[in-house]
Amino acid sequence: MRQTKYLLFTKKEIPKNSKNISHQLMIRSGMIKKTSSGIYTWLPNGTRVLKNIKKIIQKKLNKNNFLEISMPILQSSKLWIKSKRIDLYGKELFTILDRKQKKLILSPTHEEIITNLIKNTINSYKELPIIIYQIQTKFRDEIRPKEGILRTREFIMKDAYSFHKNKKSLKETYKKIFNIYLKIFLKMNLKIKIKKVKNGIIGGSISHEFHTYYNKHFSYNNSKNKKSIEIGHIFQLNTKYSKIFNTFIKTKKKKKLIEMGCYGIGISRLIGAIIENNCDKNGIIWPISIAPFHVSIIPINMKNNKKVKIISEKIYYQFKKNDIKVFFYDKNEQPGKMFSESDLIGFPYKIIISQKNIINKYVELKNRKTQLIKKIKIKNILKIILKKIKKKIN
């Protein structure tokens, strides 16, 4: 991507009313922009990160035979009246009247719809266990939206639902998904704390929350009251919803209520959490598989130096051709601005191209995390970057 063709939206100033480093950095690095209380637009940098996160999760789930579907955002309130959750959720539930004065809800979760779907399609225990998931926008009318993307009214969730012929099968799948969650979060450089908690209004018997930590250097204020961020929650629901919606399966001997589990990951919140865990005073330090771009090309004084321009363009072209996500500073800006912005956005690598070095056929390769600089022969730079990226991506 060329800077001249992109919208960076970066900011030097720390936004007011943001006590969290992740909130500050997401605004400053041009990932998100607030549009209403607890509601954000995802800008190009944020959208790229969001897509990478979705891809990592989808790949892992698909590999483990989770089936992807997409349930509607608008649900009839009837199902929620039947499950009694319309009252239990209370004011956190966004409700809406359509032109025929029928009440609809903006989905915060989908247990009612999925149970009815399974009821109408699965009859035999032979078709179980099955795990279905979606990645979707969800809604909760938070009384006090705060901390940027960590507590919003409109957010993105991965929600999965499993169905079983008995408790033993549910417990096996639950354990399997528990371990998949740990692997996903570890891949994202997150320190994880597990909490065994009560199931609450969602129902069922056993549930675990997956938490990670706020940044202890830069997010003081929140750490005092609330020491961790919930990024995942899994539940053994047992027959709570199958009982409400009469969802039976035939086993060898008799008809019985289907056993159910549900499994959430807060995708948008996860991004804030990753930043809390992966940043320094200069900005974000993205794991390479999540970064909006792998590398930035920083030409020094390109305007007055034809050779710098030629080498920069050549490297950019080579990288693009090899599917490296590369960001090319092609606007002749001051080196200081390009360096600090690259640190802020969190490109894992910078390639610095200056007259001094290209005379000796070198470029400089700077690692965002370690801040170490290496001189690399121009002819080797593609190979080295490919190796670094492949090593982490695959």
Added chain:
Amino acid sequence: MRQTKYLLFTKKEIPKNSKNISHQLMIRSGMIKKTSSGIYTWLPNGTRVLKNIKKIIQKKLNKNNFLEISMPILQSSKLWIKSKRIDLYGKELFTILDRKQKKLILSPTHEEIITNLIKNTINSYKELPIIIYQIQTKFRDEIRPKEGILRTREFIMKDAYSFHKNKKSLKETYKKIFNIYLKIFLKMNLKIKIKKVKNGIIGGSISHEFHTYYNKHFSYNNSKNKKSIEIGHIFQLNTKYSKIFNTFIKTKKKKKLIEMGCYGIGISRLIGAIIENNCDKNGIIWPISIAPFHVSIIPINMKNNKKVKIISEKIYYQFKKNDIKVFFYDKNEQPGKMFSESDLIGFPYKIIISQKNIINKYVELKNRKTQLIKKIKIKNILKIILKKIKKKIN
């Protein structure tokens, strides 16, 4: 994908109250399921198609320097009061009161938000032209939702917005996008009719609709009143929204109002339209780049024939390893059921594995569209399928 691990949700019966072949086939082939009036769940087969469609469009747009973002579904009604569209949309607009009694709307489109985003981030004509897009769920409270996915209350749109320093630049981009649309629709095997139309309540000067046709054999009823399906609409909005929201740019000489265009594709509706254009009496005939799976493996009497099972498993494994999207009928069903279901779903190819042929080291390859069957040496089947798929995909 193994049949034993998948949820097909297919139906033999033609659903009642569906006069359109695309609606019937989407229900019957397990792509969608109705949850409320004009609201659907996308099942595994439908979700796979949806993702392929999105991928084709995104690839084309990204290549042409469209920048992807994601704007919120919930918008403050203030912006819509300012643009006066809250009244113009009337009852088609879903509105909602939050817990603080503030009115929000469920976005049917995003001109207001994007204009405000640009206003706060772009200052100079040098940063233009720019084209921004998103693929997102949108809402319209249709008085009579009908024809399945063709007219719903919750739907998926690709909406793009372009910004320009002058009318000339807007016209150039408009023409470019016009041609990109034609290429996208042609890639999807659609016959296209262009209509030059009035801009209506969205505003601006010039606009064109992209239409395609209902199936003339199987969708009689609708064809009488409404002979085509609108799948895309592009607008030269000029300064309508920049005037309302005071969105200026600095040019060399003076400050002036930014010029704007907007460009929609109805993604979910497009899928219905593709089916209207690509089906026969037995089911859907997917273009290979859109199909939920490229090929189905159909073993004949696998239960009583070990060799059929071994060869089927081997081909399945080979295909998976080579990223062929393969569906394996591993449930020992009757041949007739597997054939008719494969036709209904619209796998572009079937591989039929029977005892008679494997003795002579053959399998049968059947083309969904032509219904022609070829005998292929088992050792060549991977190469041949890879060639057919690559040829169409790349």
